[in-house]
Amino acid sequence: MPDDPNQLNTLLAPRYLFQFAVPVRPRKPIWSPRGVTLTEDHRLPDLAGLDRETPASERRFADVRMAWAPEGITVWVEVADKQQPVWCRETRLDESDGLHIWVDTRATHTVHRATKFCNRFIFTPAGGGRGDAEPLADQLLINRARENARPVRPRELQVASKLTKSGYKLAAFIPAVAMTGYDPSQQTKLGFNYAIVDRELGLQTFANGATMPFDEDPSCWATVEMVK
Template sequence: MSASTTPPPPPLIPTSFYARFALACPKVEGIPRAGKGRLLDLPDACILPALAEIDGRSPWAEVRVGWNAGGLGIAVEVSGKPGTLSRVADRPEESDGLQLWIDTRNTRDIHRASRYCHRFIATVSPGEGKALVAELRQAKIARASADSPTADPSELLASAHRTRTGYRLELYVPASALHGFDPETNRRLGFSYRVTDPDRGDQHLTVGREFPVGEDPSLWATLELMEG
């Protein structure tokens, strides 16, 4: 019988650190939707690839992104989360939910956020009965060389619903909340996300908290705003 072999340890620096990803973001007219149904209902073409698999991490959240002249729509469907959701009032970034970082200039050679860089935090918490409460807010970026203008909180849209195995969170960030957002002249945005689950940890678009993703735009991926 041959001796068992111990698998090699993971690399100190993940493979995704060395890559610079450009991801397609389709145009989706008619969002946000009016009425009591889904806020977005983004099509499958908007699904972002599970880049975490490059580093051997299994994704548990599906993220979709679409755009139109009015702004950006982001949807997250978390699976394997049938139980209680956690909301930490004084630390929303550690609650069940999503963080977004968006650079409307896609400046890849800076390590401190500019006024075109934005951070948003969305949380999901239990409401009445089986309902969920979704909140979306703007937050400052640590070590930023300049802060983006403060968005009107009433313009940030969020909704959440339970699914069979977890929850679905849908967000719409209007152009008025994205300083410098101008698809007529620039179709490339810097972009990163972090889906947080206090029980399981985080799912990142690329590298995780071992790197300063939340404050260094050079670590973000690129969204290419496509017409179709």
């Protein structure tokens, strides 16, 4: 029996039972040297709402928006409700507060191990530069991958952030060159998942959460459709 009498007793997180397809709108320009702010038209839906009142329920503390262009994709995040400073370390990126993104340019949801078309990126609001005050962007390897994606060159990934009293705002740009096989003129669908990691607030995810191996299994990711 669940500890909370109002909590649903389910063996699988409800999100796992669905294969989501979500439209993503374009933006021009997709990026600027100071970053961009995406409008509400670009907001991604709260798929984790399906898990509410189950053991897989997550706290929602971030507004996440996404846009695409032939040049690449941008994800914009606003994290609120924080009482503590962000925790970001360049030497411990995987444990830092920030935005993790998984992209499969072939949108293949029938495989359980990543291919060369699958990428994992991390963007943090701080942790770099003098006093660890600058945002960071990097590529991370996907565990158990059949073949690793092409290594991203320095400064290919772009990130801009602003710390606020209750959290931070962050804009991340992944250029087409950083995603093997990215070509919206030929393939309008991407496999996609995100995770916002926060030591204070917890974990916020998109297609599947902590009850599934979303960090390594492309079948756990949603489809985003790059509409015009």
